[in-house]
Amino acid sequence: MIAAQKQAEAPSKLVPHRTLTAFYPAAAQRARFVADLFDRAARDYDWMSSAMSFGTDRQYRRRALRQAGVTPGMRVLDVATGTGLVAQAALALGIAPRHLIGLDPSLGMLEENQKLHGIQLAQGLGESLPFQDAAFDFVVMGYALRHVEDLSQLFTEFHRVLRARGRVLILEITRPSSRAGFALMRFYMQGLLPLLTRLATRHDDSVRLVEYYWATIAECVPPAAILTALCGSGFKSVERRTRARILSEYLGAKS
Numbered sequence: 001m002i003a004a005q006k007q008a009e010a011p012s013k014l015v016p017h018r019t020l021t022a023f024y025p026a027a028a029q030r031a032r033f034v035a036d037l038f039d040r041a042a043r044d045y046d047w048m049s050s051a052m053s054f055g056t057d058r059q060y061r062r063r064a065l066r067q068a069g070v071t072p073g074m075r076v077l078d079v080a081t082g083t084g085l086v087a088q089a090a091l092a093l094g095i096a097p098r099h100l101i102g103l104d105p106s107l108g109m110l111e112e113n114q115k116l117h118g119i120q121l122a123q124g125l126g127e128s129l130p131f132q133d134a135a136f137d138f139v140v141m142g143y144a145l146r147h148v149e150d151l152s153q154l155f156t157e158f159h160r161v162l163r164a165r166g167r168v169l170i171l172e173i174t175r176p177s178s179r180a181g182f183a184l185m186r187f188y189m190q191g192l193l194p195l196l197t198r199l200a201t202r203h204d205d206s207v208r209l210v211e212y213y214w215a216t217i218a219e220c221v222p223p224a225a226i227l228t229a230l231c232g233s234g235f236k237s238v239e240r241r242t243r244a245r246i247l248s249e250y251l252g253a254k255s
């Protein structure tokens with residue numbers, strides 16, 4: 001009876017985008033494709049992040065974390081830590097390395113992270129976090145919700161590992177809602193950036209990552225679906241803040 005009740009209450013699955021067969025043959029191959037892609041492009045990732053944001057990416061992450069309430073003494077989990085750009089922002093705000101854990105499925109990204117930041121690292125998926133309940137004061141995920149299997153499961157895991165009144169921040173790029181904005185962003189992300197990446201890195205894998213990045217942004221479920229999934233996973237005070245119309249900050253708190 002209790003099991004049946006729990007099942008009925010479980011939030012329904014929310015896939016962040018349709019299967020992108022131009023990149024992988026079927027949904028079952030998506031996670032492997034994504035992990036391989038990041039493994040191979042890891043050495044160029046920080047350059048690409050900077051190029052995508054015209055050099056504002058590090059400062060932006062720091063500001064977003066500060067405004068979301070990250071303060072020294074908090075235990076922080078950086079899901080999808082990658083090369084550690086969000087972790088670096090948390091360190092700059094006074095989070096002690098012993099209070100900061102970065103998690104990512106890509107060994108290539110984790111290796112780059114290890115070279116630079118000296119924080120605790122774990123290999124794993126956001127949808128099945130290898131941590132105890134209520135272990136963190138703050139959970140952050142930067143630019144990775146497009147890569148998970150199920151957003152409802154992801155947010156349920158975030159909620160589980162947060163203590164009461166703990167907070168979540170999810171940074172994401174959102175496709176512009178206006179036609180002109182979409183066309184402009186597509187021109188940069190699909191036309192110009194792959195070209196610049198090829199010239200600067202000379203790595204096919206890094207060009208492929210930029211192409212995939214745009215495809216997932218263009219196909220991602222809308223912000224309203226993400227906010228609904230956060231509420232469905234138990235978060236309160238859920239909101240989306242935006243900057244330059246395309247930078248989304250999703251926030252929520254555990255009651």
Ligand SMILES: C[S@@+](CC[C@H](N)C(=O)[O-])C[C@H]1O[C@@H](n2cnc3c(N)ncnc32)[C@H](O)[C@@H]1O
Pocket residue numbers: 034035038049079080081082083084085086103104105106109124125126127141142143144147148149
């Ligand atoms: C665009 S990078 C973002 C890295 C970093 N958060 C930042 O702000 O620069 C996306 C990261 O998500 C990771 N990732 C992919 N699938 C994931 C999953 N299911 N759970 C957690 N991380 C995942 C990738 O390996 C990659 O390191």
